[in-house]
Amino acid sequence: MIFTSLPPARSPLATLNPLVGLVVVGIVAVVTIVSFDPWAVLIILIAELPLLALARIGGRGWLLRVWPLAAGLAGIMIANLIFTDDHPGRSLLSIGPLVITTGSLGAAGIVALRLLVLAIPGIVLFARLDPTALADALIIHWHAGPRIAVGSLAAMRMAPLVVGDLRQSYAARRTRGLISRNPLAAAPVIFGSLTTVLVTTVRRATRLSVAMDSRGFDSGLPRTLARESAWRRRDTLVIIFYALAGLAAIALTVLSQLT
Incomplete structure (x- = not known):
């Protein structure tokens, strides 16, 4: 936050x-x-x-x-x-x-x-x-590769999704009564939630990487930009x-x- x-x-x-x-x-x-x-x-x-x-x-x-x-x-x-x-x-x-x-x-x-x-x-x-303006500025002014710039943009866009996944996993486990008010008893369940979010994040990142490769972000060809960065x-x-x-x-x- x-x-x-x-x-x-x-x-x-x-x-x-x-x-x-x-x-x-x-x-x-x-x-x-x-x-x-x-x-x-x-x-x-x-x-x-x-x-x-x-x-x-x-x-x-x-x-x-x-x-x-x-x-x-x-x-x-x-x-x-x-x-x-x-x-x-x-x-x-x-x-x-x-x-x-x-x-x-x-x-x-x-x-x-x-x-x-x-x-x-x-x-x-x-x-x-x-984040979109940051990616455009990296490409235009610092001549960063589109794969790096757009990948950074995607990572910043995915950060709120990771927080949302953690909240949903915690809420689901709390609804099932798996999370106790005792911090020592709740620690393994919270660790399980973090593991679930980690697996979900890796899968989402893999799909994003495949989508970027299919759109030619690693082709080496020059790409046009729809927005200007002054x-x-x-x-x-x-x-x-x-x-x-x-x-x-x-x-x-x-x-x-x-x-």
């Missing part, structure tokens, strides 16, 4: 070329991996604030996307607080082997912040993404802005290490 697209709406981000989202996500990923300075991560977070303002995602859309991210960040912070061996700073809580200090809490918060910065562009930019000045400006923000964050990290 985090990266699923919303219905079309008037949003400034929807007017950008779909490839802009891929480039911005790549820039943010490189910066968050390379830079270890908290201030560098904060620079990228500030650069991402316009995306949040221009996304125009409703309250329900934000709720569906934020709660898995919030749960994951909370779990990562708790895991870092429990399993860390470094406890600098003033002690805040000490219960048996669990020791929480200001230093360990700050380190866990930085890890969660880095993951938040990495997730924001994917959530915002892909919320209004049209690259505007605003697309270039957005990429330049995030490239400069990424360079500033990396430069700040290098300077902090030298000093």
